[in-house]
Amino acid sequence: xxxxxxxxxADWVEEHLADPGVVLVEVDEDTSAYDTGHISGAVKIDWKxxxxxxxxxxxxxxxGFDALLSERGISNDDTVILYGGNNNWxxxxxxxxxxxxxxxxxxxxxxxRKKWELDSRELVKDIPDRAATSYVATDQDSAIRAFRDEVVxxxxxxxxxxxRSPDEFAGRLLAPAHLPQESAQRGGHVPTAxxxxxxxxxxxxxxxxxxxxxxxxYGDEAGLDFSKDTIAYCRIGERSAHTxxxxxxxxxxxxxxxxxxxxxxYGSLVGVPIEIGDAG
Amino acid sequence: xxxxxxxxxxxxVPLPQDTGGQAIxxxxxxxxxxxxxxxxxxxxxxxxxxxxxxxxxxxxGFRFFAAPGTWTVRVLAQDGxxxxxxxxAAYDHVTAVQVSM
Numbered sequence: 001x002x003x004x005x006x007x008x009x010a011d012w013v014e015e016h017l018a019d020p021g022v023v024l025v026e027v028d029e030d031t032s033a034y035d036t037g038h039i040s041g042a043v044k045i046d047w048k049x050x051x052x053x054x055x056x057x058x059x060x061x062x063x064g065f066d067a068l069l070s071e072r073g074i075s076n077d078d079t080v081i082l083y084g085g086n087n088n089w090x091x092x093x094x095x096x097x098x099x100x101x102x103x104x105x106x107x108x109x110x111x112x113r114k115k116w117e118l119d120s121r122e123l124v125k126d127i128p129d130r131a132a133t134s135y136v137a138t139d140q141d142s143a144i145r146a147f148r149d150e151v152v153x154x155x156x157x158x159x160x161x162x163x164r165s166p167d168e169f170a171g172r173l174l175a176p177a178h179l180p181q182e183s184a185q186r187g188g189h190v191p192t193a194x195x196x197x198x199x200x201x202x203x204x205x206x207x208x209x210x211x212x213x214x215x216x217x218y219g220d221e222a223g224l225d226f227s228k229d230t231i232a233y234c235r236i237g238e239r240s241a242h243t244x245x246x247x248x249x250x251x252x253x254x255x256x257x258x259x260x261x262x263x264x265x266y267g268s269l270v271g272v273p274i275e276i277g278d279a280g
Numbered sequence: 281x282x283x284x285x286x287x288x289x290x291x292x293v294p295l296p297q298d299t300g301g302q303a304i305x306x307x308x309x310x311x312x313x314x315x316x317x318x319x320x321x322x323x324x325x326x327x328x329x330x331x332x333x334x335x336x337x338x339x340x341g342f343r344f345f346a347a348p349g350t351w352t353v354r355v356l357a358q359d360g361x362x363x364x365x366x367x368x369a370a371y372d373h374v375t376a377v378q379v380s381m
Contacts, residue, residue, distance in 0.1 A: 032290070033335070117358070118356060118358055167347050172347050173347055199331075200330075204322075
């Protein structure tokens with residue numbers, strides 16, 4: 001993928017807001033953000049209510065994804081432009097999720113809601129009325145999603161990228177510093193994981209750094225072996241979806257998986273190895 | 281907001297009744313004495329690296345649950361406005377900070 005295949009900027013969005021076949025989707029954890037104002041024409045997807053199974057810890061199944069996108073008026077051949085708060089964490093998560101279920105034409109708005117707001121661009125409260133469709137997803141693409149046993153087997157074998165903050169990596173915090181510290185049973189990181197906080201891939205306004213900067217970050221600075229497969233993780237898989245997007249979509253690394261179980265699962269598993277302390 | 285999520289609501293997660301001894305940094309952003317409702321508060325560590333970010337609340341408020349230590353709160357707002365302030369966080373303490381732009 002080249003950058004224009006997977007990213008659009010705010011000017012592009014303003015020029016294509018009304019295009020048939022282009023659907024803007026805001027994805028937030030805090031859905032009150034959408035309700036206080038969103039980009040004209042954007043529909044809402046709730047990271048938790050819409051994308052998570054209501055009972056077990058897993059995604060909605062294929063039929064559930066079909067029903068969700070059909071109800072939101074999204075067709076298989078639509079160009080879906082995702083954006084959201086938190087520097088596009090949950091939009092990147094949704095991007096990865098759309099790819100997981102085989103949607104071909106999906107892009108992120110570079111900078112997400114944050115840059116849009118800081119640039120004082122228009123937000124509206126009108127809810128779009130889109131006709132329902134008959135969306136048909138593919139089976140999940142197992143090439144981009146990692147599960148816990150694969151992570152344990154990857155220790156010392158593949159690149160493991162822990163994208164949380166250094167304090168979470170070291171085990172001093174169990175959650176990001178804007179949240180109360182409740183989370184997994186144990187703090188620390190998966191042995192042999194490199195700590196490359198997601199934020200190092202983003203500029204202050206939430207846009208992604210240049211490809212050259214990103215290659216230098218993960219290659220020269222972090223020491224990732226690009227000849228090896230990679231698994232990225234964080235706490236629940238959304239910050240690592242941001243890093244998955246960088247490695248797989250922007251830098252074209254072929255075998256990159258997101259471990260959405262992440263630290264809330266791994267740090268509560270019985271018997272798995274854990275390291276604590278700062279990155280070496 | 282709980283372990284099920286990972287993002288911060290505008291203004292930050294409400295202060296729990298029992299803070300559990302956590303090191304809390306909270307504050308309000310104003311411009312000419314008026315709350316700044318659209319903007320972002322970022323928490324940076326002593327090396328200047330990003331740690332966390334909260335969209336400002338309607339009252340310009342923000343809150344972090346940090347580790348003990350010295351931090352920088354940097355605020356980004358519309359019209360390219362920026363401000364920052366150094367704060368010290370400690371367990372079982374709420375550090376209050378006012379940021380003027």
